[in-house]
Amino acid sequence: MAVSLLTGQVSDLCLGKPALKSLSISSTIGDALLALKRLGENFISIWSCDQHHHNLSAVDRGFKECQCVGKVCMVNIICFLCKEENLSNPATALQTPLSVLIPTSPCLVRHLEPKASLLDAIDLIQEGAQNLVIPLESSSKTSSRKKLVQGTLSNISTLHNNNRQYCWLTQEDIIRYLLNSIGLFCPTAANPINSLDIIDTRNKMALHYDDPASSALPFISRSLEIQASVAIVDSDGKLVGEISPFTLNYCDEDVAAAIATLSAGDLLAYVDCGGPPEDLVQLVKKRLQERNLEQALELVEEYSSGASISTSYSSSSSDEEFGMGSSARWMGYSARAVRRSEAIVCYPWSSLVAVMIQALTRRVSYVWVVDDDGTLAGIYIVL
Numbered sequence: 104m105a106v107s108l109l110t111g112q113v114s115d116l117c118l119g120k121p122a123l124k125s126l127s128i129s130s131t132i133g134d135a136l137l138a139l140k141r142l143g144e145n146f147i148s149i150w151s152c153d154q155h156h157h158n159l160s161a162v163d164r165g166f167k168e169c170q171c172v173g174k175v176c177m178v179n180i181i182c183f184l185c186k187e188e189n190l191s192n193p194a195t196a197l198q199t200p201l202s203v204l205i206p207t208s209p210c211l212v213r214h215l216e217p218k219a220s221l222l223d224a225i226d227l228i229q230e231g232a233q234n235l236v237i238p239l240e241s242s243s244k245t246s247s248r249k250k251l252v253q254g255t256l257s258n259i260s261t262l263h264n265n266n267r268q269y270c271w272l273t274q275e276d277i278i279r280y281l282l283n284s285i286g287l288f289c290p291t292a293a294n295p296i297n298s299l300d301i302i303d304t305r306n307k308m309a310l311h312y313d314d315p316a317s318s319a320l321p322f323i324s325r326s327l328e329i330q331a332s333v334a335i336v337d338s339d340g341k342l343v344g345e346i347s348p349f350t351l352n353y354c355d356e357d358v359a360a361a362i363a364t365l366s367a368g369d370l371l372a373y374v375d376c377g378g379p380p381e382d383l384v385q386l387v388k389k390r391l392q393e394r395n396l397e398q399a400l401e402l403v404e405e406y407s408s409g410a411s412i413s414t415s416y417s418s419s420s421s422d423e424e425f426g427m428g429s430s431a432r433w434m435g436y437s438a439r440a441v442r443r444s445e446a447i448v449c450y451p452w453s454s455l456v457a458v459m460i461q462a463l464t465r466r467v468s469y470v471w472v473v474d475d476d477g478t479l480a481g482i483y484i485v486l
Contacts, residue, residue, distance in 0.1 A: 114217035120270035133197035173205040184359035234271040297451035304481035309334040312368035341477040345446040364390035
């Protein structure tokens with residue numbers, strides 16, 4: 104029975120999946136920022152062709168046809184803006200070609216045919232893929248929806264390669280599929296995770312509460328790659344919170360200024376739900392002034408006054424059609440589905456199925472493992 108589960112086709116997991124919205128590799132980082140905010144997406148796919156399906160020979164990545172070469176999210180943009188030269192002139196930095204954010208080796212995003220087996224998909228994920236791009240079955244109903252999206256942002260496309268649409272599968276999709284059949288894996292599912300040798304005690308990324316938040320940048324980039332997080336611990340090594348890419352993905356680009364000026368502990372409060380406390384906003388402004396980062400200061404002031412790069416847009420019927428209404432990310436902290444900086448934890452003796460359910464409930468692919476006294480012991484990454 105378990106063998107037949109793993110040999111099922113990946114197309115079974117694509118039912119009801121929306122078509123990928125995309126940008127071309129020739130777009131700018133500012134284009135990606137606007138698209139993420141306007142479409143309310145956590146990620147946007149990046150393709151080697153433009154919206155007219157023309158391959159872009161200027162970027163030679165060895166592709167003979169239009170392919171998805173990567174993905175971009177707010178975390179990529181925030182980390183890019185945190186660099187000193189970009190923080191001093193954010194507007195100019197946003198005009199940088201999007202290609203600088205895309206790895207030359209497209210290992211995080213891989214193409215897979217609909218008839219491929221679930222085992223093929225799991226193999227690619229274990230090799231480092233986060234998203235698997237799958238062609239969707241054609242439908243006459245998609246045309247009007249495509250026109251609505253492309254009418255909203257002219258450089259956004261959902262069609263590629265002979266007008267085919269694509270979706271992507273994530274690690275979460277596969278974990279949920281397997282969890283629905285967890286009984287097939289008994290008694291493994293009921294075993295404590297410390298008996299399965301799956302707790303990583305060596306590669307946990309952690310910072311002290313008082314360390315500069317900017318020192319977390321390499322860890323943030325790495326955690327985005329492996330879909331984990333950066334632990335924040337106190338002087339006794341006890342876990343007090345986390346700087347998570349999943350939290351930062353719901354923030355605006357002004358968070359780059361907070362990362363550059365605050366401690367790791369203060370950053371936890373800055374990105375927590377409800378928006379940054381006023382005293383921390385003022386602290387960020389003061390430190391930006393001390394460093395003569397005037398344009399970054401203007402950016403923070405714009406957001407603290409309720410303005411943003413995208414406030415010139417208003418919700419429309421097409422916004423609601425694609426989930427871009429009052430809950431869209433560009434509407435500000437108070438109207439988003441925000442995430443807290445509280446870390447998700449379990450104990451070494453927690454059962455595998457309990458830990459997987461906990462991770463899926465919070466829509467993450469990792470859980471921190473702590474001892475009885477709260478000391479950080481390791482991390483369990485689900486896939």
